Amino acid sequence: xxxxxxxxxxxxxxxxxxxxxxxxxxxxxxxxxxxxxxxxxxxxxxxxxxxxxxxxxxxxxxxxxxxxxxxxxxxxxxxxxxxxxxxxxxxxxxxxxxxxxxxxxxxxxxxxxxxxxxxxxxxxxxxxxxxxxxxxxxxxxxxxxxxxxxxxxxxxxxxxxxxxxxxxxxxxxxxxxxxxxxxxxxxxxxxxxxxxxxxxxxxxxxxxxxxxxxxxxxxxxxxxxxxxxxxxxxxxxxxxxxxxxxxxxxxxxxxxxxxxxxxxxxxxxxxxxxxxxxxxxxxxxxxxxxxxxxxxxxxxxxxxxxxxxxxxxxxxxxxxxxxxxxxxxxxxxxxxxxxxxxxxxxxxxxxxxxxxxxxxxxxxxxxxxx
Amino acid sequence: xxxxxxxxxxxxxxxxxxxxxxxxxxxxxxxxxxxxxxxxxxxxxxxxxxxxxxxxxxxxxxxxxxxxxxxxxxxxxxxxxxxxxxxxxxxxxxxxxxxxxxxxxxxxxxxxxxxxxxxxxxxxxxxxxxxxxxxxxxxxxxxxxxxxxxxxxxxxxxxxxxxxxxxxxxxxxxxxxxxxxxxxxxxxxxxxxxxxxxxxxxxxxxxxxxxxxxxxxxxxxxxxxxxxxxxxxxxxxxxxxxxxxxxxxxxxxxxxxxxxxxxxxxxxxxxxxxxxxxxxxxxxxxxxxxxxxxxxxxxxxxxxxxxxxxxxxxxxxxxxxxxxxxxxxxxxxxxxx
Numbered sequence: 001x002x003x004x005x006x007x008x009x010x011x012x013x014x015x016x017x018x019x020x021x022x023x024x025x026x027x028x029x030x031x032x033x034x035x036x037x038x039x040x041x042x043x044x045x046x047x048x049x050x051x052x053x054x055x056x057x058x059x060x061x062x063x064x065x066x067x068x069x070x071x072x073x074x075x076x077x078x079x080x081x082x083x084x085x086x087x088x089x090x091x092x093x094x095x096x097x098x099x100x101x102x103x104x105x106x107x108x109x110x111x112x113x114x115x116x117x118x119x120x121x122x123x124x125x126x127x128x129x130x131x132x133x134x135x136x137x138x139x140x141x142x143x144x145x146x147x148x149x150x151x152x153x154x155x156x157x158x159x160x161x162x163x164x165x166x167x168x169x170x171x172x173x174x175x176x177x178x179x180x181x182x183x184x185x186x187x188x189x190x191x192x193x194x195x196x197x198x199x200x201x202x203x204x205x206x207x208x209x210x211x212x213x214x215x216x217x218x219x220x221x222x223x224x225x226x227x228x229x230x231x232x233x234x235x236x237x238x239x240x241x242x243x244x245x246x247x248x249x250x251x252x253x254x255x256x257x258x259x260x261x262x263x264x265x266x267x268x269x270x271x272x273x274x275x276x277x278x279x280x281x282x283x284x285x286x287x288x289x290x291x292x293x294x295x296x297x298x299x300x301x302x303x304x305x306x307x308x309x310x311x312x313x314x315x316x317x318x319x320x321x322x323x324x325x326x327x328x329x330x331x332x333x334x335x336x337x338x339x340x341x342x343x344x345x346x347x348x349x350x351x352x353x354x355x356x357x358x359x360x361x362x363x364x365x366x367x368x369x370x
Numbered sequence: 371x372x373x374x375x376x377x378x379x380x381x382x383x384x385x386x387x388x389x390x391x392x393x394x395x396x397x398x399x400x401x402x403x404x405x406x407x408x409x410x411x412x413x414x415x416x417x418x419x420x421x422x423x424x425x426x427x428x429x430x431x432x433x434x435x436x437x438x439x440x441x442x443x444x445x446x447x448x449x450x451x452x453x454x455x456x457x458x459x460x461x462x463x464x465x466x467x468x469x470x471x472x473x474x475x476x477x478x479x480x481x482x483x484x485x486x487x488x489x490x491x492x493x494x495x496x497x498x499x500x501x502x503x504x505x506x507x508x509x510x511x512x513x514x515x516x517x518x519x520x521x522x523x524x525x526x527x528x529x530x531x532x533x534x535x536x537x538x539x540x541x542x543x544x545x546x547x548x549x550x551x552x553x554x555x556x557x558x559x560x561x562x563x564x565x566x567x568x569x570x571x572x573x574x575x576x577x578x579x580x581x582x583x584x585x586x587x588x589x590x591x592x593x594x595x596x597x598x599x600x601x602x603x604x605x606x607x608x609x610x611x612x613x614x615x616x617x618x619x620x621x622x623x624x625x626x627x628x629x630x631x632x633x634x635x636x637x638x639x640x641x642x643x644x645x646x647x648x649x650x651x652x653x654x655x656x657x658x659x660x661x662x663x664x665x666x667x668x669x670x671x672x673x674x675x676x677x678x679x680x681x682x683x684x685x686x687x688x689x690x691x692x693x694x695x696x697x698x699x700x701x702x703x704x705x706x707x
């Protein structure tokens with residue numbers, strides 16, 4: 001993380017959606033920063049609040065009747081309280097967004113070029129001819145072959161990967177300072193995904209914008225992000241640099257995610273191959289996180305993760321952990337009630353290939369886990 | 371021992387038609403175009419490839435959910451492509467399928483008990499109500515569902531639990547073969563692991579043969595003994611997972627492996643060779659080797675002579691004139707042995 005004033009600073013953001021069954025606490029007190037020229041990755045499963053928090057940055061949850069509190073500071077202005085017309089001058093201009101499904105984000109009845117022209121003319125004085133030249137230039141920049149001809153085609157004439165490239169070109173029309181990418185490659189095949197990720201990295205180094213990438217895919221954030229925030233049930237449970245998150249994760253949920261994904265080597269993450277081949281069959285099985293994600297209407301008391309956490313202590317059902325700096329870890333914050341020494345010993349066991357139960361047996365816990 | 375399933379020169383061409391009253395054929399989408407492979411008893415065979423490569427069509431042909439254009443599918447030595455009526459019903463009992471989307475593959479108006487028990491109704495098994503209920507509850511227990519939830523409806527279950535309902539239904543008739551088409555791609559990471567472990571446990575305890583179709587190459591590595599890689603309706607490489615992930619010989623296999631984002635920031639910086647362009651249309655695939663338009667190693671002969679599937683010398687069978695060498699595999703960093 002770099003020093004200096006962040007480009008975007010989100011402070012204690014809460015987004016509630018009142019509904020028939022009660023209030024959905026989609027985002028429940030989230031704080032993070034995005035710095036110029038850097039990439040923040042937000043990872044989480046469905047319903048963790050990762051998309052809602054980014055949509056709120058652009059004021060896109062206002063019409064859904066969301067109750068929003070907290071601050072979203074961008075360029076000295078608070079986007080939470082900013083009037084709609086001022087927000088509109090930022091949206092698509094200083095902050096641009098690309099979405100998961102490029103087909104439904106492009107209007108099927110308008111030529112791709114016209115949609116790009118509209119994006120730039122909504123924000124600045126520019127003749128149609130100039131705007132069209134810019135559209136051609138950007139389509140070329142994002143790697144669309146023969147942009148001068150393609151600019152007059154319709155979205156259905158583009159392949160999935162090309163549509164996502166066109167979306168990126170549209171987002172870049174106004175030289176944004178921040179690009180929010182919400183699952184930008186989830187709908188794409190792996191080889192196309194690799195192309196789009198490489199394109200985003202290249203554009204960032206050429207144009208110097210900040211990127212916020214929201215995804216459920218740990219591989220994508222590992223590849224793209226400088227800093228990572230892990231979300232669970234509307235909160236950030238751990239945040240640090242990409243390097244540290246994968247080498248010294250602190251939160252049991254992060255451990256759970258890492259141990260539940262298969263790797264290309266065929267054994268689970270952190271588990272050495274030698275260990276995978278010894279022992280009874282099933283040794284190299286994935287270690288899933290038990291249970292299912294909680295309701296956001298009635299989230300669990302205390303630590304939201306405690307019902308699924310193999311290490312939770314009786315008091316964790318009562319006390320709500322704040323996001324606190326990890327002792328000795330620079331730029332590393334975690335929301336966990338376990339003592340940091342115990343956490344470290346547990347992770348040592350887990351990364352050596354032990355199951356959570358075996359790790360608990362090795363490490364002296366203050367009280368028996370629930 | 372002969373393989374449980376032998377697929378030979380299987381093709382499926384979907385006609386492209388034009389005209390409103392009189393439909394005439396103007397072309398064909400060659401979804402599966404001459405595919406041959408074996409599935410051995412008790413193994414898990416993975417089929418990987420990008421969208422449109424024909425992997426799901428192959429699965430549906432094997433289940434006889436689609437009729438093939440030509441070719442043979444031999445199950446225990448018997449060609450099933452032309453079976454009908456009670457003969458087909460008998461074969462279908464032995465092969466069952468689980469689908470990708472746990473939300474649309476179960477009927478929302480039926481209780482879980484009747485969904486899982488439906489195969490019994492179709493095959494007229496366990497006719498007594500108590501008997502059938504007991505069987506269904508045993509199945510629910512087997513896949514990790516609470517048997518007391520027998521009378522609940524699908525909407526009361528989460529995505530992962532619904533996928534378990536699908537698995538229980540598929541296992542009801544004690545099939546020999548389970549065909550799983552992207553069984554976990556709609557699920558969250560933490561739930562995905564639960565379902566993958568369930569499938570592996572069931573395979574071990576029941577001795578199932580599994581055909582596992584997926585696009586996630588790390589999931590395939592984890593689950594499969596052998597892997598077949600498809601591109602535009604053809605198999606380009608097939609072999610034991612260990613050999614294929616250690617030393618991929620086909621440039622397309624290499625490109626696929628290279629494209630996977632890796633959960634390890636320290637591995638970054640290895641030079642990745644990205645494929646350019648998109649997959650060509652299966653209605654009008656490139657001639658000879660179908661990959662030659664995107665292949666970094668393509669030579670003149672690749673656009674003239676179609677390479678046959680042959681032993682590649684490193685444990686896989688591969689269809690390529692100019693196979694990747696050890697050095698090239700190391701250069702793009704795709705050896706996962």
